Structures are given as C-alpha cells and as structure tokens.
Amino acid sequence: MVLDSQRKFTIAQNSSRxxxxxxxxxxxxxxxxxxxxxxxxxxxxxxxxFAERFxxxxxxxxxxxxxGMVPKLLSQMxxxxxxxxxxxxxxxxxxxxxxxxxxxxxxMIAGEYMQKSAESIAAENLGYIAGTGFAGVPDEFLMVxxxxxxxxxLLRYCANPDCKEPYxxxxxxxxxxxxxxxxxxxxxxAKRKWWNEHGEAARRKRLQKKRRGKHAKxxxx
Numbered sequence: 001m002v003l004d005s006q007r008k009f010t011i012a013q014n015s016s017r018x019x020x021x022x023x024x025x026x027x028x029x030x031x032x033x034x035x036x037x038x039x040x041x042x043x044x045x046x047x048x049x050f051a052e053r054f055x056x057x058x059x060x061x062x063x064x065x066x067x068g069m070v071p072k073l074l075s076q077m078x079x080x081x082x083x084x085x086x087x088x089x090x091x092x093x094x095x096x097x098x099x100x101x102x103x104x105x106x107x108m109i110a111g112e113y114m115q116k117s118a119e120s121i122a123a124e125n126l127g128y129i130a131g132t133g134f135a136g137v138p139d140e141f142l143m144v145x146x147x148x149x150x151x152x153x154l155l156r157y158c159a160n161p162d163c164k165e166p167y168x169x170x171x172x173x174x175x176x177x178x179x180x181x182x183x184x185x186x187x188x189x190a191k192r193k194w195w196n197e198h199g200e201a202a203r204r205k206r207l208q209k210k211r212r213g214k215h216a217k218x219x220x221x
Contacts, residue, residue, distance in 0.1 A: 024057065024140055029147040030169045032057050033155075037091055037167035041084045057140045059083065059113065082116060094155045094167050102152040110145045158182055 024032075032054050040046050051058060059082060086109060093105030117139075148155065156175065158166035160182035168178035177183035 024143045024147065026147065028057070029144045032144055033090075033148055034165070034168055036083070036087060037094055038165040039087065041087060057144055059117070059139075059141050082113070086113070091167065095157045099152050102155060103149060106145060106149045106152065110142060110149070113142065113145065160185065 035050055035054070039050050089105070089109050093102050093109065096102045096105065151169065153173070154170045156168055156170045156178070158168060158178040159176040160166070160178075162185075163178060163182050166178065
C-alpha cells in the first residue's frame with residue numbers, strides 16, 4: 001500500500017516536471033494557433049509548409065514521423081493525425097462570442113486530443129497514473145491549447161468580410177480587425193460617413209475662420 005502510494009506520488013511529480021519543461025513561447029503559440037485556424041487543409045503544399053515550420057508543436061503522433069518521410073506519405077500522416085478534424089472545432093470555438101463557451105469548447109478539444117493520444121500510444125509511454133483514471137502526456141500541442149484557453153478573450157474573427165485569414169489573436173481588448181490593411185476600408189467608410197454628416201458645417205466653419213483672418217490682416221494694413 002505504501003509502495004503504491006509512493007509510486008503514484010513519483011509519477012505525479014514527474015508529470016508536473018514535464019509540464020514545467022514543456023512551456024511554449026507566447027508568440028510562437030499565437031502564431032501556431034493563427035496559422036492552424038487559417039490553414040487551407042485542401043492545399044497539401046501549405047499543409048506541409050505549416051508542418052515543417054511548427055514541427056515541434058504538432059500532435060505527438062505525427063511529430064515522430066516527420067524526419068525522413070517523403071512528402072506524399074507525410075501529408076497522409078498529417079491528414080490522419082486529427083488536425084483536419086480539429087480545425088473546424090477550433091474555428092467554431094474561435095468565433096464564439098461568449099468567453100465561457102470558448103473555454104468549454106477548448107477544454108473539449110484538449111480532452112478529445114488526450115483521449116485519442118492515449119488510444120494510439122501505449123499507456124506506459126503516456127505517463128499513466130494508476131488508479132486515478134488519468135492517461136495522457138503533456139506535450140507542446142496540449143500546451144498551445146492551454147495557452148488558447150488562458151487567452152480566450154483575445155481569440156477574434158476579423159471584422160473585414162474580405163479578410164483571407166480572419167482568425168487572429170488581438171493585441172488589445174478593443175481590436176476587431178486583424179491588421180491595418182483590413183481596418184482601412186472601415187476607417188475610410190467612417191470618414192466618409194462623418195463627412196456626409198458634418199462636412200458641410202466643417203467647411204463653413206473653416207471658410208468663416210479664413211475670412212476673419214483676412215479681415216484682421218486688412219485692419220492691420
């Protein structure tokens with residue numbers, strides 16, 4: 001009984017150390033999330049480019065097969081990794097307007113990922129904690145999902161309907177456009193609307209000010 005308790009404690013301690021070791025830089029986690037959400041899964045070249053760029057953050061079942069595999073087989077492996085099935089779920093969560101719904105969706109994605117990982121890899125390689133019902137290994141892909149969970153309020157969908165990559169992480173709470181170019185049409189429309197409503201009055205005010213200036217100069221002369 002004592003030995004069993006010690007064994008559980010040791011495994012849990014190792015799991016905690018793994019979590020600390022597997023930290024992912026915030027900017028890299030954000031780039032991965034944005035690229036994954038915006039990725040065209042029908043374009044194999046783009047999928048392979050994404051996989052090469054973020055090789056260390058891919059699901060654990062895929063990462064080991066990356067080295068030395070020909071592109072065709074690698075693309076098949078990526079398609080079978082669960083990413084194509086996960087992306088629509090991530091997109092749906094991303095577009096949710098209620099933060100608690102986003103949190104719930106991300107927890108479901110993380111839970112499903114851990115379950116599928118446990119089914120595909122032997123329990124001893126996943127750090128199975130006997131008697132607790134927990135089976136899963138903390139990896140970088142899971143860390144990225146946890147990062148998204150902590151920053152659900154920043155998961156935004158670009159307000160520009162013509163945006164080609166509308167899924168982004170905001171840099172400030174009021175941000176609704178992913179970039180300056182996407183914000184420009186709305187800014188121009190706002191200026192046009194303001195001018196239509198206030199332009200005539202502003203024009204008259206400017207003209208009056210100009211006439212007063214000329215009158216003052218004439219008096220001095």
